Amino acid sequence: HPGGGQIHVDGTDAKTLSGRNLNALRNSMFGFVFQQFFLNTASSVLENVVLPLKIAGVGTRERRARGMAVLEQLELADKARNKAGNLSGGQKQRVVIASALVNTPQVLYADEPTGNLDTTTGRIVEDILFDLNANHGITLITVTHDHDLAARFNRRLYIRDGLLITTDEEHAA
Template sequence: MSVPILAAQDLSKTYGRGPDRFDALKGVSLEIGRGDSVAIVGKSGSGKSTLMHLLALLDSPGGGQVRVDGTDAKTLSGRRLNTLRNTMFGFVFQQFFLNSASSVLENVVLPLKIAGVSARERRARGMAVLEQLELADKARNKAGNLSGGQKQRVVIARALVNNPQVLFADEPTGNLDTATGRIVEDILFDLNINHGITLITVTHDHDLAARFNRRLYIRDGLLITTDEEHAA
C-alpha cells in the first residue's frame, strides 16, 4: 500500500485549563489515501472541526502526530509549512471569508499572490479556474454582491487556484439552500472523481456524508466505528 497522503496517530487536543478544561480530541488515529473522499461526521462539539484543522495543519495538536506524505508535520520548518498550506491544501469555509470590497478575481487569486506569482499569471490562472466554475462573467464583480451559492463557488475557485492535492471543506453546504447546496456538492465530487483531488469534508448532514467513499464518525473526541446516531 502506498504512503497515505494524510495520517494521524493518537491525536489529542485540549482547550482551556483547570475547571474550564475541555478535551476536544481524546486520541484519534486515521489514514487517508490519495484521491479518497472522506466525510468527518459528528454533532456540534464532537471535535470534528478540530480534527480537520489539525489535519490541515492550521492548528498544532496537544498530543500525537500528523504525517503528510509520510513526513511528521512537527518536523516541518515554518517556511515549509507555509509552502505546504499554500500549494498542497485548499480550504472551503462555511462562512466563505471573502473580502467583500474586492473583486471576485482578486479574491480567487489571493493564494497565488501569497505564493509570489506574477500579476499576469495570477490573472490567467484565476480566470481559468473561474471558467471551470462558470463564474468568468462575475470576475469583475465585487464579492459582496454575489448570492450565497455564487460565493461558495468563488470560495471553491479560490481553494482550487493553486491546484491543491487535498481539498478541505468545512460544512460546504451549511449556508446554502438545498438546490444550491446540491450544485456545490456536485462540483466537489467532480473534482474528486475527475481530477483526483483528495476531498475531506466536515459535515453533520448525513445525506451529504452518504455520497463519500468513507465516513468517519466522531463523538466526544473519539472516532466510533458505527453510525450510532444514524442507527438510533
C-alpha cells in the same frame, strides 16, 4: 499539532518543518472551504480567487490566467470583475471553492460547505466538489452534519465529542 503520534505529509514528518515551510506546504498542497464565506466583499471576484497565489509570490499575469481558468471551471468567469459582496450565496461559495482550487491542491478540506445554502444550491456545490474528486483526482475531506451529503462519500468516520466513535465498517456491523 496532534495530541500524540506523527503526521507525515509526502513522506516528511510535519513536526520537522519550520513555520515558513509548513505554511508553504499548506498553501500548495491543501485547499480549504468553510461554511462562512471568507471573502473580501469590497474586492473583485478574481482578486479574491487569486489571493493564495499572491501570498505564494506568483506574478500578476500568471495569477490572472490561473484565476480565470478556475473561474471558467466553476462557470463564474463572467463575474470575475464583479465585487464579491454582490454575489448570491451559491456564487460566493463557488468563489471560495475557486480560491481553494487556484493552487491546484491535492487535498480539499470542506467544513460544512453547504451549511449556509438552500437545498438546490447546496446540491450544485456538492456536485462541483464531487466532480473535483472524480475527475481531477483531488482528495475531498468534509466535515458535515448533513446525512445526505455524508452518504455521498466512499468512506465515513463518525465523531462524537471529539472522539472517533465508529467507521463505516463498524457502523454497518
